[in-house]
Amino acid sequence: MLEQEFFQHLTDGVVIMDKQRIIQEMNPAAVRLTGWHIGDQAPYCTFCQKRDIQSGEQRCLLMGHNPPPYFESEMPTMYGETIPVSFSTTDLSGAPDEEGKTVLMLRDLSQKKKEDEIRMAKLLARQTIEAQETERKRIALELHDGVGQSLFSVSMALQVLASQTEPSTASFITGTLPVLQDAMQEVKRLSADLRPPALDMLGLNAALTSLIRRIEQHFPLTVTLHSNVDSDTRFTPQLELNVYRIIQEALHNIAKHAHSPEAVVEVVYDLEANMLTVTITDHGTGFDTEMVHRKGGLGLRHMTERTLLLDGTIRVLSVPDGGTTIHISIPCDNKETLYADN
Known part of the structure; x- marks a missing residue:
């Protein structure tokens, strides 16, 4: 009874089949995974379907001589698809009705x-x-x-x-x-x-101040920076450089496309939550975010890639003629971002 209950509640699929690969028994996990039924002939995995075999050799790699303890391939299902799984087999022995039966273990690798x-x-x-x-x-x-x-x-x-x-x-x-x-x-x-030389030498805040000064010299745009990141707070070069590039990309987009006279950049480090948040806001022409995503706008894509690289999240809120807000949150509790004199 205990063995049967264990069999039923295993998270890995278990298939018991005879020498002709006719399925004799399956646990619920195997049924959900493959859609096979008792009495079906278990198909071969995609590797065994295609591999070259010698005369008299078993088509199934795991049922031949000196089989590996397990291997990974893809298995056809009754749902009309193949799924990545790891396989292992063992022969049943003991009771007369178990002779010649094989237990096939399936683990979903999707x-x-x-x-x-x-x-x-x-x-x-x-x-x-x-x-x-x-x-x-x-x-x-x-x-x-x-x-x-x-x-x-x-x-x-x-x-x-x-x-x-x-x-x-x-x-x-x-x-x-x-x-x-x-x-x-x-x-x-x-x-x-x-x-930016200031980024390596003086940190994120100094580099952003220098960036804003250069942008204001070359574009009719006034940028206000609000930041609680002081000169003693340093993050990893990976984080500082990518956050700098994200803000640089956003401000250049505003200066070139938004027709906004001003922009606001907020950089806040929450020491307790160990989270860095960046918000860039303008009151320009805005844009249709869905259309930009469909067209694959490079600026937004680059900002997203750099944010995801740091395990962060990015939200872009914009409507035509309603301005744009970009909000980014980046955790500072992993080796990619934490570099602490905090």
Whole structure:
């Protein structure tokens, strides 16, 4: 009685079949998993269906000589689909009516497969973003140390040349210097956008302050920052960089597309909950969020990817002519985000 109750309540599927693979008995978990019935012939898994066998060899890998203790494949079901499962078998022995019967154990791997796919997607996203950031850092250094220094050298040379030449030529040279200065400032801005030096040295708040200053210099947009993250509060480089990029992307979208005169950025670290929340709000033209999702807007997609990379959540609230609010919550209790002088 106890054995039968145990058999009925096992979460793994149990199928008892004879030498011809005719099902003699099944537990409820096996019925739910496969949809098979007692009296059916158990199908072979997709691996065994396709594998090459020798004359006289069993088609089922687990019922041949020296079978593995278990293996993973996909099993056809009565629902017209195949499901990922792990298999193991054992031969029944003892009572005469058990001779020649085999117990097939089935464990559903669907959830594990989904988790593996999510894990691989996050790993791919992380590696892609890390490669992008590495390349951005390299280009930023090239701009600063290469192009920037070259432009500075040219500027100095022109100033020396202007002091040693005739007035008309000197006036022409001097007139080109502001253009050169603008180019130097643009290189400096591009370098900072690619890899903000303040982020590594001073932290998230200082980097955001610098970002807002650059945006206000180049766009007709006033940005107000409210933050309780002080200079002594540091998170992992992974979190700080991705949160910075999310806010940078959001503010650039507002500046270029929202037609909003102002935006508000709120960054709040809840020490008790160990949670970082970011809210970016504008009062611009807004947009249809469903349409943007369908079209696969790159800006929103990149923000979402970076948020999910940190196990966070993102909500975008927007309506045409009603402004936009982006709300992000990121837990700071895992190795990807916690770096504590809090």
